Amino acid sequence: MTTEEVVAITAKHTYGTWRYQKGWKPLHVADAEGCYFIDGSGKKYLDFSSQLMCSSLGHKNxxxxxxxxxxxxxxxxxxxxxxxxxxxxxxxxxxxxxxxxxxxxxxxxxxxxxxxxxxxxxxxxxxxxxxxxxxxxxxxxxxxxxxxxxxxxxxxxxxxxxxxxxxxxxxxxxxxxxxxxxxxxxxxxxxxxxxxxxxxxxxxxxxxxxxxxxxxxxxxxxxxxxxxxxxxxxxxxxxxxxxxxxxxxxxxxxxxxxxxxxxxxxxxxxxxxxxxxxxxxxxxxxxxxxxxxxxxxxxxxxxxxxxxxxxxxxxxxxxxxxxxKNLIERSLQMGEYLKVKLNSLKSKHPSIGDVRGRGLFWAIEIVKNQKTKEPFNSKEDKVSGVSLTVDRLAGELMKKGVYAAPWISHFVIAPPLIIEKEEIDFAVDAFDEVLAIADNEIIPN
Ligand SMILES: Cc1ncc(COP(=O)(O)O)c(C=O)c1O
The missing domain is CATH 3.40.640.10 (Type I PLP-dependent aspartate aminotransferase-like (Major domain))
Known part of the structure; x- marks a missing residue:
């Protein structure tokens, strides 16, 4: 089957979860290894959310x-x-x-x-x-x-x-x-x-x-x-x-x-x-x-x-x-590295309201204004089919080869516990570029 066929059949004959079915064009994941997955065209993505916060050991263990x-x-x-x-x-x-x-x-x-x-x-x-x-x-x-x-x-x-x-x-x-x-x-x-x-x-x-x-x-x-x-x-x-x-x-x-x-x-x-x-x-x-x-x-x-x-x-x-592989301790240590990197993003981007987490479990919450904490989108937006800013940013991240799970007004950062520092750097750099889009849409004080 071609990738086009896989995507078309999946979207037409299987339910996309927690979404309006219209407009669903799922990416064809054809292969995966370690912290990466690969689409039908051979493009590689760093998985910064372990799929649904679950592929902790990475793929092909x-x-x-x-x-x-x-x-x-x-x-x-x-x-x-x-x-x-x-x-x-x-x-x-x-x-x-x-x-x-x-x-x-x-x-x-x-x-x-x-x-x-x-x-x-x-x-x-x-x-x-x-x-x-x-x-x-x-x-x-x-x-x-x-x-x-x-x-x-x-x-x-x-x-x-x-x-x-x-x-x-x-x-x-x-x-x-x-x-x-x-x-x-x-x-x-x-x-x-x-x-x-x-x-x-x-x-x-x-x-x-x-x-x-x-x-x-x-x-x-x-x-x-x-x-x-x-x-x-x-x-x-x-x-x-x-x-x-x-x-x-x-x-x-x-x-x-x-x-x-x-x-x-x-x-x-x-x-x-x-x-x-x-x-x-x-x-x-x-x-x-x-x-x-x-x-x-x-x-x-x-x-x-x-x-x-x-x-x-x-x-x-x-x-x-x-x-x-001592991955529990590794999660704590790598988490400290990730914390520093995410906080440096926060100090740079006015669209980041908060970064918080423990171990390799973090959120970047985006806001229209850091003082008022006005979110880009609401819970109502999520279920009413409105296009969400986080989804748009997630799409831009994908273009740069990084997958991070979006939810209403934040990203869930939860990479495989085997992630290396250079991979964290790569994903954070992608966020750095993509967050400029949200920075341009903030409401200044
Ligand atoms: C905290 C929590 N509880 C329960 C569930 C439901 O798990 P499942 O999707 O495997 O049914 C999830 C799924 O994301 C979850 O995050």
Whole structure:
């Protein structure tokens, strides 16, 4: 097939996700290696977002590919009711790398399913039904996880498709505080308000948070936030669900974002980097306290592809690669380099409102005016088909051979953990040139 045919058939006969279908001309990705992917014409792109913040080991990692091949030859599938060696081996490994106390696992095939399972487990275990989530969050695309999503992807399913009992708390965003406070004078009022919500709502089973918010802006909370949230949950007998679908597996410079603060969630969900996207795997990890409840109560959940061997084998290989190549520490070190480079961009470009992040997980937020923080586009723009400034800039970056994922008013910078300094320089130089376009469109003071 020619590239033209691939693109035409893909656009006509398959759905483009989270978009108007009209005008969709997907790039034909024909090949990929390391930190790069290559289009149908042979043009090479540096992947500065690890595809969807998931290809952490880069492409064509031999160890992971071999693990899939070996597992396919040995045992491609066994129903979830059977024990398999690969399931036991991965479970042993998870006990070594997950935050302490998370000891029983449910394997699915996406972050969405991991969160669906978490919410269902929390409700069954506590006997309560309300779930607190936060605005500026994304937790997945099906019933419970989209209902718990704070960003505009939720709007289309309301009211009929939304599950009962999900309520939203203010997010922790020190650049755009939803309570109009300033840190540290605020006394982290946003987390104290969650205590107030729980006490006044009653019937709260769990709160689900991305410890470092991903797509919605790489929002890193102050150091007190997560420990205080854990304390509030403990005092009110509410479960803490840490959604580490995007922030896990070294992305932020620790195995998991909660490790920055030593916080132990009751349930941790993850996907993406667990296999470095070589196979679709979701994980819901719970404490033994939660697990024990189901010894005498029906565990009412399951999927045909739960613990599918072809998804588990690459996870073992990917975790071993993260370990043997010291990629968690590398993420922290390279993150320091990236931080300096991004901050130098900020000092140069009046269209940059904020750069923030941890490890190799950063956002560049663009604004029309640094003082007023007026964004180039709104959430309404995102779902109403308006052409977004970030999308336009992302197109210009592609012309320069750099891919960076745009979202409403910022870019999500999350390169493979194997990225080299020269590659960071190359991408930042491309941003430097492209941001001049936004600089020309700012509203001066
Ligand atoms: C924090 C978070 N949770 C859940 C999901 C859903 O994961 P998936 O797309 O694998 O269903 C995502 C996806 O981007 C995510 O970033």
């Amino acid at each position: 031999r160890a992971v590919i071999n693990a899939i091949e070996e597992q396919a030859n040995k045992l491609s599938f066994a129903a979830p009711s059977f024990a398999t060696t690969v399931r036991a081996e991965l479970s042993k490994l998870l006990l070594e790398v997950l935050p302490a106390g998370l000891e029983k696992f449910y394997f699915s095939t996406s972050g969405t399913e991991a969160n669906e399972a978490a919410i269902k487990i929390a409700r069954m275990y506590t006997g309560k039904y309300k779930i607190i989530s936060r605005y500026n969050s994304y937790h997945g695309s099906t019933a419970a996880s989209i209902s718990a999503t704070g960003d505009p992807r939720r709007w289309a399913i309301e009211p009929a498709g939304k599950i009962d009992g999900v309520i939203f708390a203010p997010e922790c965003n020190c650049y755009r505080c939803p309570l109009n406070h300033s840190y540290p004078d605020c006394g982290i009022a946003c987390v104290e308000y969650i205590d107030h919500m729980i006490k006044n709502e009653g019937n709260v089973a769990a709160i689900i948070v991305e410890p470092i918010v991903g797509t919605n802006g790489i929002l890193v909370p102050p150091d007190e936030y997560m420990p205080r949230l854990k304390e509030i949950c403990f005092q009110n007998k509410v479960l803490l669900i840490a959604d580490e679908v995007m922030s896990g597996w070294g992305r932020t410079g620790k195995w998991f974002a909660v490790d920055h603060w030593g916080v132990k969630p009751d349930i941790l969900t993850t996907a993406k980097g667990i296999t470095s996207a070589y196979a679709p795997l979701g994980l819901t990890a719970t404490t033994m306290e939660i697990a024990d409840y189901f010894n005498d109560h029906y565990f009412s959940h399951g999927h045909t592809y739960e613990a599918h061997p072809l998804t588990l084998a690459p996870a073992i290989a990917a975790i071993n690669e993260l370990r043997s």
